[in-house]
Amino acid sequence: MTNEQSPALAASPRPAWVTDESVARWCEWVRRDVTRDSPQEPLTAVAPYDLSPIAPVPTCTPEDVAAAAASARAAQREWAATPIARRAEIVLAFHDLLLRRQNQVLDLIQWEMGKARFHAWQEVAQVATIARHYARRAGRYLAPNRVRGMLPVLTKVREERVPKGVVGIISPWNYPLYLGVGDVLPALLAGNAVVSKADSQTALTLLWTRELMAEAGLPADLWQIVAGPGSVVGTAVVDTADFVCFTGSTATGRTVAERAARRLVGASLELGGKNPLIVREDADIAAAAAGTAAAAFANTGQMCIHIERVYVHEKVYDAFRDELVRVTEALRLGQSYDYSVDIGSLVSPAQLAAVEAHVEDAVGKGAKVLAGGHARPEIGPLFYEPTVLEGVTQEMAVCADETFGPVVSLYPYATDDEAVSLANQGNYGLSASVWSKNAAEADRMARRIRSGSVNINDGATAAAGSIEAGMGGMGDSGLGRRHGAEGIRKYTESQTIAAQRLMPLGPPSNSAVGGFVKRTNQQLGLMRKLRVR
CATH class of the missing domain: 3.40.605.10 (Aldehyde Dehydrogenase; Chain A, domain 1)
Incomplete structure (x- = not known):
């Protein structure tokens, strides 16, 4: 992995155009x-x-x-x-x-x-x-x-x-x-x-x-x-x-x-989320590996919908693992006010410490680092390499707890049923992903995953970027939706306004209640026969 640091950041990260006067003006808000x-x-x-x-x-x-x-x-x-x-x-x-x-x-x-x-x-x-x-x-x-x-x-x-x-x-x-x-x-x-x-x-x-x-x-x-x-x-x-x-x-x-x-x-x-990605036996391995890297390491992994668990069919596990490692190791780390780097910094010392703790705990309990696994202080104080782990087990914190950093774990599986069961483990349900050349099978699998959104042949952004469709979680991942109709209607109350014309709802003053009930029952039966809603 390389560090490409722009001259603009050599002395200070503060953008040159940001003056004390502009900061003071913004703070007036x-x-x-x-x-x-x-x-x-x-x-x-x-x-x-x-x-x-x-x-x-x-x-x-x-x-x-x-x-x-x-x-x-x-x-x-x-x-x-x-x-x-x-x-x-x-x-x-x-x-x-x-x-x-x-x-x-x-x-x-x-x-x-x-x-x-x-x-x-x-x-x-x-x-x-x-x-x-x-x-x-x-x-x-x-x-x-x-x-x-x-x-x-x-x-x-x-x-x-x-x-x-x-x-x-x-x-x-x-x-x-x-x-x-x-x-x-x-x-x-x-x-x-x-x-x-x-x-x-x-x-x-x-x-x-x-x-x-x-x-x-x-x-x-x-x-x-x-x-x-x-x-x-x-x-x-x-x-x-x-x-x-x-x-x-x-x-x-x-x-x-x-x-x-x-x-x-x-x-x-x-x-929160601990989002799963499934690679079926028939998936395009190169596309799935590239999509996994993008979904796992975008925003340096500090993204609620980013992928942290990857379940790979056992027949393509080795090929996918090797391709994911290759793609991950090619990512460019750095700090630059241009588009010359792929992965930026973590946000705080606390975030760096949390990522390091998850990786160190996993390695100490037997997990293997396939790529990354180290902080990069020579690039910047909060940089951490995009990391791929395998051999992660239940007693490791990284298995079920949200890392919120550039760390992804690989797990083999044998059948679609097993993959769905693994994806549904835990109480989170925010985002998920399925990779397959068989669109119908991928769709059937997606509908069995308990998640607010499921992306097919995309890591995370297809659903989130579809503004007409709701985005949100199930279980411990939240309530409600942003985007789509619910994303604006949730900010309103529903008010019903009803106007009655010609006659009141109820027995007329000159009619016996029993007669009114009888006639109304006849009307209800007639509406049922006429299929009136």
Whole structure:
């Protein structure tokens, strides 16, 4: 594996165009009481490329979050009355600005998070697609739905979609643009206001985006940004929002769900995963190996849908293993503000330590390292080689626990039934993959896997990139869906409006109840015979 470091990073990872003035301007979007006698100590993240300080970001208090929610709620009333076509115009204007200025946000994502530039660009592409999709489809997704009433013709009924009010969004560091903004856009288009809790590691990316949304025409108070520790600021967001969208660990997701439930507030949760990939006997080995490497090592493995378990038919196990090792060892590690490297840095010392602990535990208990297996401090302080393991057993932490790093384990299997059983082990159910030249057999296998999405002849991105289809997990991987119709309707309440015409539902005042019941029963029987719904 090689290190190709660009001259731009030789002295400092900070992008040259980022000035103290621009950082200060972005930080003005953080909602806080500037008159506070004892201001909160700002949070300063460190750049993964060299562990140097990034920039101080103001810290909020629960009172700041409450004030943000109050301002957002006031702004939401006018926004809900704004025609959806006008909301869509703003989102499309943001779409255009994002594509024109993408190099800026790519630099920020890399500076704050350390990923390779191509993986940062995937966030831009995904957010642009989300913006375009919902701007064009929101009216259809949220249109009133006419339904039959109890009595045909006499009862007129429709279902309306009503905004929740203030949506609280708590997003993680691993996809600061996609997960930080991709959920905001449908929430706004549905007529809500938003309070976003910026992740402490990647706050500048979200704040840059907020400024771009303002330039696109979004009202100032409609999207509020708060920052600070999750245990304080995140909790306050859950305590003030009318609906919560959380992406993160399963453990924290349970806490969010419990806290929201006590207020009878809904929540959408995308949580952890230990995602399986199955290579059938008839798979294209070269394609499957390349797809596995992409799905396992994209974003340096710091991706909720990335592959960590690979089940390979025993008859092609050796051939697949050798090809995967070859593909993995050809990947280029490095830190560069261009597209010259394939794999970037891990995000933090804690993340590096977690990856090292999983690999060391596995090796100590008998697993074999086929590729990688080592940190690369000569490239950067948080670099770890893409790693392929075999011989992993149940007593090893890497077998069932989410690694969230560039580590994948190989396991042989004998039959399709065994592969499905292995893929369904554990309580997670976020994403899965099946590789086969037989589309019908792969589809049958996919429908037996308990997972929110299953990709056929693709590692992870086909389902996630299909914005018209829902994305989310089963079991310990979460509740609800982003993308598709549910990805915007979840931010609304269903309201039924029914109008009765000509006669009331019930016995007329001049009619005996018994007679009314008899006639109604006859009508019900007639409707059954006529196949009336």
